[in-house]
Amino acid sequence: MAFDNLSDRLQMSLRRVTGKGRLTENDIEEMMREVRLSLLEADVNFKVVKSFTKEVKEQAMGERILKGLNPGQQVVKIVHEQLKKIMGDKAEPLTLNLMGVTSIMMVGLQGAGKTTTAGKLAMHLRKSNNLKPLLVALDIYRPAAIEQLKTIGEQLSIPVFELGILQKPQSIAKKALEYAKENGFNLIIADTAGRLHIDENMMNELVDIKEVLSPQEILLTLDAMTGQDAVNVASNFNETLNITGAILTKLDGDTRGGAALSLREITNIPIKFMGMGEKLDQLEVFHPERMASRILGMGDVLTLVDKVTENLDEDDMMGMMEKMMSGKFNYNDFIKQLRMIKKMGSLGGVMKMIPGMGKAMKGANVDDKQLVYVEAIIGSMTKKERKNTKLIAQSSSRRRRVASGSGRSVSEVNRLIQSLDQQKSMMKKMGSMDPSKMNSASAMKAMSGTPTKKKGKGKNKKRFRY
Amino acid sequence: MGFFNNLFSSKEKRKNAQKYKIGMSKTRNNVFGNLKTLLDSSSLIVDELFDELEEIFIMADIGVDTVVKFVDHLREKVRVDNITSTNDLKELIVEEMFKLYVKEDIVSSNLDIVDGRINIVLFVGVNGAGKTTTISKVAHEYIKKNKKVLMVAGDTFRAGAIEQLKIWSNRVGADFYAKAEGSDPSSVMFDAINYAKENSIDIILCDTAGRLQNKINLMKELEKINKVIGREIEGAPHETLLVVDATTGQNGLSQAKIFNEVTKITGIVLTKLDGTAKGGIVLAIKDELDIPIKYVGLGEKIDDLEHFDIEEYIYGMFLGIF
Ligand SMILES: Nc1nc2c(ncn2[C@@H]2O[C@H](COP(=O)(O)OP(=O)(O)OP(=O)(O)O)[C@@H](O)[C@H]2O)c(=O)[nH]1
Ligand SMILES: Nc1nc2c(ncn2[C@@H]2O[C@H](COP(=O)(O)OP(=O)(O)O)[C@@H](O)[C@H]2O)c(=O)[nH]1
Ligand SMILES: [Mg+2]
Ligand SMILES: [Mg+2]
Numbered sequence: 067m068a069f070d071n072l073s074d075r076l077q078m079s080l081r082r083v084t085g086k087g088r089l090t091e092n093d094i095e096e097m098m099r100e101v102r103l104s105l106l107e108a109d110v111n112f113k114v115v116k117s118f119t120k121e122v123k124e125q126a127m128g129e130r131i132l133k134g135l136n137p138g139q140q141v142v143k144i145v146h147e148q149l150k151k152i153m154g155d156k157a158e159p160l161t162l163n164l165m166g167v168t169s170i171m172m173v174g175l176q177g178a179g180k181t182t183t184a185g186k187l188a189m190h191l192r193k194s195n196n197l198k199p200l201l202v203a204l205d206i207y208r209p210a211a212i213e214q215l216k217t218i219g220e221q222l223s224i225p226v227f228e229l230g231i232l233q234k235p236q237s238i239a240k241k242a243l244e245y246a247k248e249n250g251f252n253l254i255i256a257d258t259a260g261r262l263h264i265d266e267n268m269m270n271e272l273v274d275i276k277e278v279l280s281p282q283e284i285l286l287t288l289d290a291m292t293g294q295d296a297v298n299v300a301s302n303f304n305e306t307l308n309i310t311g312a313i314l315t316k317l318d319g320d321t322r323g324g325a326a327l328s329l330r331e332i333t334n335i336p337i338k339f340m341g342m343g344e345k346l347d348q349l350e351v352f353h354p355e356r357m358a359s360r361i362l363g364m365g366d367v368l369t370l371v372d373k374v375t376e377n378l379d380e381d382d383m384m385g386m387m388e389k390m391m392s393g394k395f396n397y398n399d400f401i402k403q404l405r406m407i408k409k410m411g412s413l414g415g416v417m418k419m420i421p422g423m424g425k426a427m428k429g430a431n432v433d434d435k436q437l438v439y440v441e442a443i444i445g446s447m448t449k450k451e452r453k454n455t456k457l458i459a460q461s462s463s464r465r466r467r468v469a470s471g472s473g474r475s476v477s478e479v480n481r482l483i484q485s486l487d488q489q490k491s492m493m494k495k496m497g498s499m500d501p502s503k504m505n506s507a508s509a510m511k512a513m514s515g516t517p518t519k520k521k522g523k524g525k526n527k528k529r530f531r532y
Numbered sequence: 533m534g535f536f537n538n539l540f541s542s543k544e545k546r547k548n549a550q551k552y553k554i555g556m557s558k559t560r561n562n563v564f565g566n567l568k569t570l571l572d573s574s575s576l577i578v579d580e581l582f583d584e585l586e587e588i589f590i591m592a593d594i595g596v597d598t599v600v601k602f603v604d605h606l607r608e609k610v611r612v613d614n615i616t617s618t619n620d621l622k623e624l625i626v627e628e629m630f631k632l633y634v635k636e637d638i639v640s641s642n643l644d645i646v647d648g649r650i651n652i653v654l655f656v657g658v659n660g661a662g663k664t665t666t667i668s669k670v671a672h673e674y675i676k677k678n679k680k681v682l683m684v685a686g687d688t689f690r691a692g693a694i695e696q697l698k699i700w701s702n703r704v705g706a707d708f709y710a711k712a713e714g715s716d717p718s719s720v721m722f723d724a725i726n727y728a729k730e731n732s733i734d735i736i737l738c739d740t741a742g743r744l745q746n747k748i749n750l751m752k753e754l755e756k757i758n759k760v761i762g763r764e765i766e767g768a769p770h771e772t773l774l775v776v777d778a779t780t781g782q783n784g785l786s787q788a789k790i791f792n793e794v795t796k797i798t799g800i801v802l803t804k805l806d807g808t809a810k811g812g813i814v815l816a817i818k819d820e821l822d823i824p825i826k827y828v829g830l831g832e833k834i835d836d837l838e839h840f841d842i843e844e845y846i847y848g849m850f851l852g853i854f
Contacts, residue, residue, distance in 0.1 A: 207832070292779045294809075
């Protein structure tokens, strides 16, 4: 498939990052290099890629809490959203003149798909807007161009206005307009000859035709396989004619179509339709978000990102942290916190997804089994004991009861108590800080109820090992 | 020998590169501005130069992998050969790109057309690439050489395609063979070959409908066309030319790969080089698939076709800088 290559490439760079468990600026740099190559391979214009990667990098570096998500995928999401933004948020409809005759001019390079698309569009608008279309043959240069349009017209039962190849397109256009008005057509679609954007004479011809038709829409037809040159083409056509929209053709191929992105970013021309085949009903409204996914080839990645994001609610997390910092943190919160983490998969895996976490956890020897034990211990506490943490802390008989109830040793219960204490005091110290600005590593370190081993001797006799 | 001629006539090549200048010049300045500044402002090679070079190659649509590889290679070469002046770097770029293109072989842009047999050239490519127009130009070239050329309307699908080729055949004075629109293109080829045998045709140029390489049925159709031709005339088609529009980006590589699997491609025709696109993807195609470029199209008129020359092409790409 078209985008497997790109997908693989991105996935590869992601894997490299996830393996590290911690994302440094360097990692992001490296990943952005991959993204850059991927975009270039998709034919996104070089300059667009440059500014694009710069923008994404800034966002990625700025993103503080990457909420349990593989940060690599978070970056992909940023990339995707940025792509979408650049291509415009939603489909843009055609401007129609509902009172009189709507005229549309098809322009573009040779072989781009103007004639075919003229037919497709006539068919589309006849159906969706109940218009009465007239196709106008203004390509007097390419051999059999008129013949081609006439055949298309026949296939659609749409009349074609043509005056052969001996009159100037300007005057044909003028007569076509009169003909349309006299014969009750309310839509004319003019098929012009393909031309190079640097051919001054030919470009002037289009200016003349535009003057005659005063079209509501001048549509640039662009081959989706176009490479770096797309922006030159689009810019030149736009400067001379003020293009109102673009139609991307041949998207039924396996091209990634990065030209679409460049087009919108550099010329700000909205892409309105896309050609999906040679048959005349194969025209579709252009959806930017789908194109963004196509360029990156990452439908699955996005769903994954969304799923994980759903699982970890930012509000929950913030609420928890606020509670801890207020010093009211109890065993109920402790267990809730554990479950939040467990919900996202195995602890080791989740930790790796959280930036900075891997390092923070080093030497703390956390594993999933120990969390199960903690759950068991808390489960053996009474409701009161869970809420009022002093009860357990001040009574050795309660501690013994909880230990035997949970099947753990008394010393393990003691360690849990100390752990909670430590978290509370740590949090109190941080209490004055704004949680959203807090370093996620230290926050999670505290939250997970797993104090780090301290290296200092002497004074610090409380050592925990879960 | 072509190889050495190429190497030792670069002055002439430079002059000939003017042919490519029409298309290459218009956007050249803003694209190449930085490189020129860097080259002019210092005689020493700085690291930025390589970045600028990479940028130019990518802007020229040379495949990303090929560019990265090539620029790395240049860097290494500059280090090993201890090249310090920007002038020597210019020479090196042309030389290395030339080597990248020719590899060890002698690359000829001539078609495998010999006297005393019916020569068949099959033209394939995606929609709108320029197949039909190129056929007319090639027909013109060989008619000038007093060959009897038959143009075959193998595009029985696209509206007006048969008529288009017919008009061209009249203009260039070639024989023309077609069946009704919608006919099986293989049967058109079969009948055309019989026509050629009866009418002492030297060269058959076969037009085909444009097809995107991911359309399995259309590629099967092409496979069949190819088979029928080979069955009727041994060793045919003698050339199968993939027509690639110079504006094509990275997809050109996919085109070359897949078309090559279905019908062995013997050469590329790079069309529309009179625009601002550089068509660099053909270098990646040569690099990865070893398919040479035979012709470049430089306009819509019958004479606007040139045999490909790598040095002229490179000089054309850098025109105004080198
Ligand atoms: N500027 C320029 N235009 C060209 C060149 N070669 C072909 N064209 C134009 O490109 C358009 C498409 O060319 P065709 O020869 O019809 O292409 P094709 O591959 O046969 O197209 P389909 O049969 O539709 O697949 C025509 O308008 C040609 O005049 C070229 O070298 N330069
Ligand atoms: N596969 C495919 N082919 C298309 C599409 N649009 C146009 N074409 C083909 O592209 C070629 C050039 O189209 P044409 O309409 O003649 O382009 P024009 O020269 O710009 O008028 C023809 O072979 C069309 O059949 C499309 O969306 N998909
Ligand atoms: Mg046309
Ligand atoms: Mg054709």
